[in-house]
Amino acid sequence: MFDTISTIVQKVDIKPVGSLALEFLKKKKIPPTDSRHHLGRRGSIWRTCIADRGERGEALASTDFLTMHEILTGLHTEIPSDFEASVPSHLTLPNSRVERFVKPFKENMKYATSDRKLFATDTGFIGLCPNNAEVGDLVVVLFGGHVPYVLREKDKDYKLYVLIGEAFVHSIMCGELVKLRLQKPGSETLQSQMFPIV
Helix, strand or coil: CEEEEEEEECCCCHHHHHHHHHHHHHCCCCCCCCCCCCCCCHHHHHHHHCCCECHHHCECCCCHHHHHHHHHCCCCCCCCCCCHHHCCCCCCCCCCHHHHHHHHHHHHHHHHCCCEEEEEECCCCEEEEECCCCCCCEEECCCCCCCCEEEEEEECCCCEEEEEEECEECCCCCCHHHHHHHHCCCCCCCCCCCCCEC
């Protein structure tokens, strides 16, 4: 199960993530997953910015991170009323209430995008890939793997590949493509293929 990287953005920031998602929506390129996960949902955008990591890097960010993202992008202006009560008193915090609220998002984004680039695939997935990934590399889900991987074809005659590294692709991090393949066995994008890695 694979897809090809069609676009790479060198610097990951909130605006390029949203712009890339909108570009693919205009082209009607929607990833082959169920409607909860496609790029028409803002979840793909904000979750990609932070590799879907919550407080202190714990898996699966809460919807507070959606609010933080919306404040940073100007879509939302109100901070939840219970925010100050949830901040431990021993933390050193920025001056403004807004800065204090969005600080976890900014920190997670800085960590998640360290040594990574933003990418989009031919079918419209967006994600984070290693810095050495290139347009034309493959994003694959390997049976038994815990995350998607980026591969580069090394030898066209023998169809040999080099492992470039792990990728973050919202909506295929938890086995969704494997489940979808079982539900839609005829889908071209979801076909099994051998990838000899050297």
